[in-house]
Amino acid sequence: MSTRVNASYTETLALGQKSYLYYSLQKLSQGKELARLPKSLKVLTENLLRNLDGDTVTEDDIAAMAAWLKQGESSREIAFRPVRVLMQDFTGVPAVVDLAAMRDAVQRLGGKAEQVNPLSAVDLVIDHSVMVDAFASEQAFAINVDMEMARNGERYAFLRWGQKTFDNFSVVPPGTGICHQVNLEYLGQTVWQQEQDNQTVICPDTLVGTDSHTTMINALGILGWGVGGIEAEAAMLGQPVSMLIPEVVGFKLTGKLREGITATDLVLTVVQMLRSKGVVGKFVEFYGDGLATLPLADRATIANMAPEYGATCGFFPVDEETLRYLTLTGRSAEQVELVEAYSKAQGLWRHAGDEPVFTDTLGLDMSEVEACLAGPKRPQDRVTLSNVPQAFSLSQELVTERKQEQRLENEGGQTAVAVEQSLKGTEFLLNGHTHKLENGAVVIAAITSCTNTSNPSVLMAAGLLAKAAVEKGLTRAPWVKSSLAPGSKVVTDYLIKAGLMPYLEELGFYLVGYGCTTCIGNSGPLPEPIEEAIKKNDMTVAAVLSGNRNFEGRIHPFVKSNWLASPPLVVAYALAGSMNLDLTKDALGTDKDGKPVYLKDIWPSQQAIAEAVELVKTEMFHKEYAAVFDGDEHWRAIDVANSSTFNWQSDSSYIQHPPFFQTMDKTPEPVRDISKARLLAVLGDSVTTDHISPAGSIKADSPAGRYLQSLGIERKDFNSYGSRRGNHEVMMRGTFANIRIRNLMLENVEGGETRHYPSGEQLSIYDAAMRYQEEKVPLVVVAGKEYGTGSSRDWAAKGTLLLGVRAVIAESYERIHRSNLIGMGVVPLEFISDSAASLGLKGDELISIKGLNELTPGKELQVIIEAADGNKQEIKVRCRIDTGKELIYYQHGGILHYVIRRILE
Template identity: 80%
Template sequence: MSFRPNAPFTGTLTLNQQSYLYYSLQKLPDGQALARLPKSLKVLAENLLRHQGQDGVGPDDIAAMADWLNGGTSEREIAFRPVRVLMQDFTGVPAVVDLAAMREAVKRLGGEVEKVNPLSAVDLVIDHSVMVDAFADDQAFATNVDLEMARNGERYAFLRWGQQTFDNFRVVPPGTGICHQVNLEYLGQTVWRLPGEGDPLVCPDTLVGTDSHTTMINALGVLGWGVGGIEAEAAMLGQPVSMLIPEVVGFKLSGRLREGITATDLVLTVTEMLRKKGVVGKFVEFYGDGLATLPLADRATIANMAPEYGATCGFFPVDEETLRYLRLTGRDDEHIELVEAYCKAQGLWRHPGDEPVFTDTLSLDMSQVEACLAGPKRPQDRVPLSRVPAAFGLNSQIRVEAPQQSRLEDEGGQTAVGADRSLEGTEFTLDGQSHRLQDGAVVIAAITSCTNTSNPSVLMAAGLLAKAAVEKGLARAPWVKSSLAPGSKVVTDYLKQAGLMPYLERLGFYLVGYGCTTCIGNSGPLPEPIEQAIRQEDMTVASVLSGNRNFEGRIHPLVKTNWLASPPLVVAYALAGSMKIDLSQDPLGTGKDGKPVYLKDIWPSQQAIHKAVEQVNSEMFRKEYAEVFEGDARWQAIQVAGGSTFEWQPDSSYIQHPPFFSTMAKEPEPVRDIEDARLLAILGDSVTTDHISPAGNIKASSPAGKYLQSLGVAERDFNSYGSRRGNHEVMMRGTFANIRIRNLMLDGVEGGETRHYPSGEQLAIYDAAMRYREEGIPLVVVAGKEYGTGSSRDWAAKGTRLLGVHAVIAESFERIHRSNLIGMGVLPLEFIGDSAAGLGLKGDERLGIRGLNALTPGKTLTVEITDADGKERAIQVRCRIDTGEELTYYRHGGILHYVIRKML
């Protein structure tokens, strides 16, 4: 996109005899007032000023920013246009599938297919497909990469087609790194240069991404957050992101972390505090003089987990630490000078003592942070290290032999001892050795996820702890599947440079791949004897990972409790082998001298960590990112057919032509009321996008498994739901198919089942939905609070629509999923003072929702409910279409339908 600056509001920067133009907030009539805005809102204000006069942006929008200062809130709808879009392959493949399908639709309707082309810069990083099949040996990386390429050849060939067909579209090949870490270390610019006539125009770097952890880049002063793939596709095609001017919660940091406390401990504390505060749909901006003590990698750890604390983003202003990090990661000196000059001129620079106006504030003295984990199934459930054994006992309802002072109490004040299950465990044989597996065993210990592998301090701490453990004579518990999956190749460079890699490998933490792995459910199978032992006794075992997500059923189908921890604690739990050991006071094991070894004996000092981190240098980053888009010989050897439209293969089990646009006309049909709908599912609180559209294993007995077998795909080649998002036939069968989802229409049943009415027959949700489709009956889903929390998974909305769901009625929605539902033409409705439980819904009711042809944002609607005995009642719900732009998308049947019609 090229811009012609509007002279009255532009300023000029001159650096090294080069002039740069920029839109100056100070030149606005409200410039003095705007200086008091949170810096994240200044980025939005600049975006509005730069696009003033384009569709949907006028002077009143910018004036609304000044009005925001009066109460820290606004009902003003604005149009945000990010300069770029970031994708990973799980969400990127279906996005490119949609683009290819849009080209087919435009061709069918007589338009120019080349108009379906990204207008904004798009980077897709292939990072979600590597699985931990091999581990704990020096061939693990090579084996896993070979398997990845073999499994995903069709998908990768399709992405290479997209790379050569679409403009402004770059692909980072597999085996390079995780998209958010690559974004932080290389793609992110803090200040962006736009093409124009004459001198370059500069502006804040902004983006949206198809992964919820896009927020990590906010550590670099880059405003960005996760959106659904549908919304991201629209953004790359030139459509603005429609939003209300957000509330901004200021989080003041003071002090510094104590000896032995990590950035992971800090972020788990921040996550717990902000979840309690309630920041869903809001910006969080960090401020305070404590930022001066917080390295950028620590900021990135906090910014990464914004989805876990529920915020749209967690923003850190630009300061000297930002410049230091840009310099460390090999950015150009001239660009770093531009970042400093622009941010100071625009009022985006953080000065000591800055106190912007915020909607609300909270604060944390970082010296009060203690060592902790989060679990067993939600990132915000922080547990101090000493209380982990008791927390495990409360969750698993087994006896926990832990010291009295480390036990938790339940709400009734009773210490949780649970059922009288034998503590003997189950015997199994592995590699010729006999072992005993007990409840509480740690069966997965994974250093994984960009959350922590982007942070040299916690990775060096893990390496130093491993070194001390090996020197003491400790070893990994034999039932632990251990893995190291960094977010970039730089990590292995500096671990080798520091001489720490051999010690991690001695404890089983060999490199398994550069990708998300365990954090997204690509943990791979456990050794068969261990899986058999778990199944035999229905054991409650655990994973410990340095990731950001630990939802039910996400990490591994047999692992019921999952715990987030810092990389050094991941290593420590691999040594201990059990969640029932209190690492704060119980020994990890026995050393070679016959004496017990405690965590404090091997925990590295801050001085040792700092000395190790000093070995990380700019040359490492320059070397690894010099040819970031090239890929290895296997990537380069992938053969790709040419052509402006894709040659769909009917027998492909990975890539299929989706039906979203197959029957659309040039003009949208009128919106119709929902009549005589049936309930497909009644769900509880905190139903995640993982519950709605799982990313992990495909069960052979599931509808998706049966479909793949019908195509001749062997179970060993199923791969995962995430890798098959380019095939709608798999994904619609996988919708609501998580093994841990609970449909309250069925008593005590886990998994994707429902009851069909009026027959009363229990079926897989997919099978019931298809029967309702044959009967011409629309469907509704009812849920509790925080519906759709978690990953920005567009298939959670796409699959819902393909099953024939016309509306979702929930007590509250998570931001991205609500937007995705609208983007697929599904109506999100919120209970007003009611709930499914309060209404006594059983699932055999029929529903009617009227007045949809006169819908307005936020309108109160009536839902008519007819019970099975014919009794009628009515409730009030609020339409959660929040903006006029969203209403336009809904009326067109979805955002991409609207974009196609606009092109025509």
């Protein structure tokens, strides 16, 4: 919020004995026109009005909102100031590492360390570090918690130091829940209050978060989205989020879901529709009278998946359902009354029949939604339940062809035998029993992630289905690793209250932890005999999870086929044990009398689910959030020093002083053109941040694995890439190290490899990059469409920089990753009419980029490509530095360098 109240546009709202000041959209000269704006843009307009200072925000910026109504789009850059920032520990630890390093830099350059402090409220929720090591037992939760604390002691001590040292910085300890669910159930206010000039000023609650699924909070009428950790750090240090006024696509919902159809089925349908529509970089706002039938938890499921459909956010306006949910989750009666009164006064309330002006629209009659999954490797690839076996089979055709070719090439040898066995399945011994593992076997079934565990209806449905299955005598397939990792403790409270927990446990769905587990690659090891069978026979096995991400190599390194599904379907697939079954007509198993049992026999009715959901009570939320920042005895026992700067430990394998600011001066060096750079990697379409910066397990023979072993760390203690994001030595070695990434400079090679030139030697990408650095050769990465999709990983940009990459040239970018590259001083360029394929790049070319020393936003630049034989071709690319503020950040060498220099001024 601005530091002083500007009375020109303020109004007073009186409620009971208290009065509040707010900035009134109705007081604007364009107030009547603005009434037809999408409600998400009204929130942005209020933000501009409240921060109107004639410098970062001008009257012209506000007028541009009215002008937006005429064309549904705008090229105007605006400065958005969210009132708070949300972090999780994977992305939060490196952010706090950067803040600590910035304190050192400011002190070195003559300032005071204490000048580096969050200016906005920051909440960091530790939710990404628990792994599913133990499962399917009553002791699983305790074992996993103990292992989490043992593995992450250094990180947690560092965060405790941050909690103690920085102002406006709160930490929600481990074992509490997933950041987005904690945000939805507790942190989010819908209307924010802050004292200014001895007055209580109110405004829409807004935020940015360091996790791409921050968008979930839009279900509560709270405008927020994921940004890179770099951009979030700048936001909490007082820098506005620079953005273009977005296009807003209206998504009209009508009708209601049919019997047997879940919120997950709805969201996968919405994801597919919006991906097909094309909404990357746009706001999506849901409207229509169908919203009246859509519970807030269902809205949250849809809003959560905005990164999967590519939008900046998926916004739901405030209405009666918002008030009901705020009341249910324990917000005060005063807060609920304030939300209603303010939303109606500002024109943010949803009325029946509302038809705002949108850039474009599409719609869905929810009665047409069918039961479905998404897979095997992208959230937008929706498959109806009956078509799953066919979709799995089609995804395996190329694999099978490759194996057949291999068999023919090795006829009569051991490889031929192994391949034949892989195609037919293989036997393995587990707990004294012999089982057969086939391609398509479900080896992971996980009720996990923020997407669905915020929603009582699908969790109660899973419990009711488990109850019916147990009563019929069905059991989980023995090769399935099953787990329950809710997003908050309230979930287990209501599952116990409903009497459903014992049935889930009977099928192996014991509580394994409260946090993001399988969905982010913390699925833990499979039982050794199963892992060995998969590896030895190169088998294609599957995971079914109630998550939001299923990219290659994300869920588990040995599980190639990953499917997103509703929690009840996760349980069903644990019973079936295979993707080759059609659950609409094939039996899941047999009952106690040997008769076949079908999915329809155990699927709960809507009435049964509704009755179970009625058991969710406000008292549960009061109980679980009463001491949300206190933590358990493990957390409270962590002792930290009282110091304004962090005492870096050179022998720490988790927290290291990053190199970003160690040589910076008070003034930036001029930007120079790139001359005779080498290609580090040539990549295809849909390269995700999981490919660029993995979050899952660390392979022993990878550069990061070798580094950890050099420190004397055993393989069992590697933990994950995500947990080691506070150590740049691990993370730069992990950049482009995903086992499924394909560098087109090499033929038929998976994994983080490249070819060094002019030697022609094949090396790991890290080793090649270090050799190029010794040779003082700059590097360029070339990619296809949708470069950087997926999670908002700042290390995907940080690691790229530390490898020596100065520019990325791609056909298109995901919004957050493009921003992160700029935030680290790497220039994102976009092909105008060419591509890596059309240029026939081999990887041995030299790349020169002209015009960087006189950049303007969106400028066309010249790229000279020199082949090994000396032939040259020139192409045009567009600089994807889109705004003037982004250009300033780039010219300073990154957004945090800019902030440090501003502090020193």
